[in-house]
Amino acid sequence: MIRILVVLLLLMVSPQFVAMAQTERDLQLKSEPVPPVAAVAVETAEIPRTPPNLHPSPPEPIRSDQLERAIARGIEFLIKDQNRDGSWGSAERTKDLNIMAGIGSHHAFRTAVTALCLSSLIELDEGKEPALSRAIERGEAFLFEQLSVVRRDQPS
Known part of the structure; x- marks a missing residue:
């Protein structure tokens, strides 16, 4: 005061x-x-101090049409953001920051991000959108190629 x-x-x-x-x-x-x-x-x-509200009311529920639009925007973003080799993520877009990491960490990062993106797209694939199916196929191909390449950054 x-x-x-x-x-x-x-x-x-x-x-x-x-x-x-x-x-x-x-x-x-x-x-x-x-x-x-x-x-x-x-x-x-x-x-005069107002006591904190320890039991706030729950947030308004999200309407199903809003949720469906948000998911559709997310799918559209992932399809557009997919790299040419079928992966997602890149150690090249660092916003001009120097990133000090071990040799395998960039490959592991890209593979992990690709696996996460692919997991979400597979969960949402109903076989109705050809672009979505192609993105999934390209992502799977990238992951299969990386099986022999990806390794831990630091051996344990």
Whole structure:
């Protein structure tokens, strides 16, 4: 509470400090004394505190049409974001950050991300969308190619 009052006090008095700071240099050059700043006594007031709500009401349920649209957008994103080799993820898109990692970690990362994306697409595949089926086939082909290549970054 005291902090709030001090901040408010500083905000109200700050133009005086700015004016004083500007003239202080001039006064020092003239060797004249600087007038003292008036002190203000502040009495703290109690702010009524609302007790925390330990049992909040549950969130509004998501409508099924909203959920279906969100899933469709997710599928569309994954299909568009799939790499040419059938994988997802890349150690090449690092937002210009240097990533220090062992030799196998980039391959393991891409393989793990591909497995996660593929798992979600397989879960949603009903055989109705050819683009989705092609994305799944390409992802599976990538994972089968990586079986012999992927290794642990650090041997245990």
